[in-house]
Amino acid sequence: MSVKPAPSSALFAGPFALGTLSAPDGPAFPALVTPDAQVLDLRVAFGDDRLTTRSLLESWESALPRLRTLAADGGPGRRPLADFRVHAPVEPRQVFQSGANYRQHVIDLHVAHRAPGDDRPVKERRAEAAKIMDRRAAEDLPYVFLGLPSAITGPYDDVVLPAWAEQPDWELELAAVIGRPAHRVSVEEALDCVAGYTIANDLTDRATVFRRDMPQIGTDWLRSKNAPGFTPLGPWIVPAASIAHPDDLRLTLKLNGETMQDESTKDMIFDVARMVAYASQTARLLPGDLVLTGSPAGNGMHWGRLLRDGDVMDGSITGLGAQRTRCVAEAAS
Incomplete structure (x- = not known):
């Protein structure tokens, strides 16, 4: 099942975005979506029944001018977005995820997890953590790990x-x-x-981040982050040219209408360019792959309120639109 986006949500910045849609009981197809909520089936426009969003990204340099022309044309063949189901915009082969990449978030964690016997005032410990973040941004490397494409679901x-x-x-x-x-x-x-940007909600089960049976081996991202549907993605891929400042976008997540996360990507310790460059030093990044850039302060552990059956999450990022997902307990699904 799915829930509709909030009616007041702006679609996206720029003249068009890419999506993956389907008609009722029909196959998914790559779509050009315009800000006035009109849809063009790109299989028809490109004359290729096998076209997917990922194959468009594989020929992005040649596809982008055609997409711009199609967006400006306004010709026949367009249908209302409301007629279609919206899926995750792309099926990546690889998902690169980042942890501990927002300055205030990591400072909060540093202060919250003080060492036994450390009775210094909070202000002093925050100042210490801020210096550590400055040094990390100047001298250290991002923290990147892998997620599974099978965890991705629609927005x-x-x-x-x-x-x-x-x-x-x-x-x-x-x-x-x-x-x-x-x-x-x-x-x-x-x-x-980078072809463009989209929204991800990288759900995590905090109870299984660390192995209880073998704590010495550290984090268990497979168990804690990769259940089916734990990465709602989209709704759109907005071309990079439409997002002038990816390092100055507002992220907002509301839980049942109450704001939990509200931060700018300016607070990132490592910006998008450093994150992509770092991941590429080891791996070969492929068209359609995702590089998630970390999450700001305001997670459930901070609020002492975790997700439960019936919760609705509304996530938005400047220029990228909004996603809305409802939580359903497994026993009730």
């Missing part, structure tokens, strides 16, 4: 909370969508490899 689909997940939490994130192969690219080259 309005229900999210099933597994019965074993004791502490399911939200993490709204800006995601960069790769538009050309990238391997060992520099920071200066990195944004040239």
